[in-house]
Amino acid sequence: MNRGRTGSERIAQKPLGRVALYPPDGCAPAMDDAAIALPVRAPILTPPRHPARRGPIFNQRTAMAGEYEFLQVERKDGIATVVVNRPEKLNALNGATVAELDRVFRSLRDDDEVRGIIVTGAGEKAFVAGADIGELAKMGPLSGVRTSRQGQDAFRFIEKMPKPVIAAVNGFALGGGLELALACHIRVASENARFGLPEVKLGIIPGYGGTVRLPRLIGRGRALELMLTGEMIGAEEAYRIGLVNRVVPQVELIGEAESLLRKIMANGPIAVALALESVDRGLDTTLDDGLVLESNLFGLLAATEDMREGMQAFLEKRPAKFQGR
Ligand code: COA
Numbered sequence: 001m002n003r004g005r006t007g008s009e010r011i012a013q014k015p016l017g018r019v020a021l022y023p024p025d026g027c028a029p030a031m032d033d034a035a036i037a038l039p040v041r042a043p044i045l046t047p048p049r050h051p052a053r054r055g056p057i058f059n060q061r062t063a064m065a066g067e068y069e070f071l072q073v074e075r076k077d078g079i080a081t082v083v084v085n086r087p088e089k090l091n092a093l094n095g096a097t098v099a100e101l102d103r104v105f106r107s108l109r110d111d112d113e114v115r116g117i118i119v120t121g122a123g124e125k126a127f128v129a130g131a132d133i134g135e136l137a138k139m140g141p142l143s144g145v146r147t148s149r150q151g152q153d154a155f156r157f158i159e160k161m162p163k164p165v166i167a168a169v170n171g172f173a174l175g176g177g178l179e180l181a182l183a184c185h186i187r188v189a190s191e192n193a194r195f196g197l198p199e200v201k202l203g204i205i206p207g208y209g210g211t212v213r214l215p216r217l218i219g220r221g222r223a224l225e226l227m228l229t230g231e232m233i234g235a236e237e238a239y240r241i242g243l244v245n246r247v248v249p250q251v252e253l254i255g256e257a258e259s260l261l262r263k264i265m266a267n268g269p270i271a272v273a274l275a276l277e278s279v280d281r282g283l284d285t286t287l288d289d290g291l292v293l294e295s296n297l298f299g300l301l302a303a304t305e306d307m308r309e310g311m312q313a314f315l316e317k318r319p320a321k322f323q324g325r
Contacts (some may be wrong), residue, residue, distance in 0.1 A: 058226065091129060092130055148207035166187070167188070188260065189248075197227060306324065
């Protein structure tokens with residue numbers, strides 16, 4: 001893609017004395033204030049393997065107990081549920097939680113047993129009430145950039161997952177919490193969910209992708225209203241403006257997210273992965289480049305056994321049995 005860079009992109013790519021800010025599309029982890037990161041575009045496509053190749057123990061509910069301090073991770077029947085688990089702080093994202101989110105999604109991407117992911121918050125009050133203000137209060141300019149890039153990198157990884165990721169928003173989704181939900185592919189909300197970007201009330205701006213993703217999702221004017229006032233909106237309003245895909249009573253939230261995921265997981269997994277990739281890359285390029293990408297991915301799918309199986313099954317009036325190859 002050949003497009004003109006904005007001033008901030010040019011600045012972001014240029015080392016400033018000892019310090020380099022990170023490139024807009026970089027995937028490099030923030031190391032220290034002097035690190036110079038190269039722009040890297042990681043390949044998105046790592047198609048999930050099919051259930052036929054699953055191990056025998058997968059149907060048991062297994063928690064990866066002890067692996068994470070601030071997350072609970074459960075896997076059941078192809079769905080991994082990641083629960084941000086700091087209910088006493090309304091699941092606010094401290095740096096350690098962001099690092100754990102980054103780690104768990106890397107492991108889930110490469111886990112052939114997992115074909116869909118739900119992200120939610122512990123308790124009934126909050127999804128995630130933002131970045132941890134106690135930690136943010138101590139940051140300086142350089143650690144501020146680093147904090148922002150760490151969150152952005154972790155959330156971008158989620159957005160680029162080749163498997164569907166659904167945010168089940170079960171309460172407050174504020175600041176970094178809304179930004180986490182925005183990085184997921186689909187958002188389902190409980191009736192008590194509340195959404196907002198209150199950063200300006202703290203004298204900062206959203207730093208985990210909110211200024212970039214929210215206008216893309218709901219339009220510039222609505223996004224700016226939320227961002228500039230810092231006010232919250234409820235679930236119905238979030239649905240009305242297209243911020244969430246559906247709203248259900250809280251007791252039905254996880255079931256609704258699971259049933260949505262199962263509908264997706266019944267489809268060809270390579271097709272699902274390439275649809276995610278085409279939308280992700282297509283939204284960030286010109287119309288013509290997006291169309292070229294789409295036709296190349298479309299053609300690639302014609303090389304899969306899944307395409308033959310999907311069409312054959314239709315013609316034979318039976319459900320398809322996709323193998324993920
Ligand atoms: N960071 C750190 N701690 C947070 C937090 C955050 N983003 N959000 C909530 N908490 C903590 C509170 O400090 C409190 O901890 P304490 O019991 O040790 O004092 C606990 O979570 C419960 O929150 P509380 O404010 O008592 O609940 P509430 O029902 O009265 O209000 C909110 C709920 C969400 C309206 C309120 O907590 C809030 O405004 N949080 C900050 C939201 C925000 O600005 N997020 C963006 C950050 S960049």
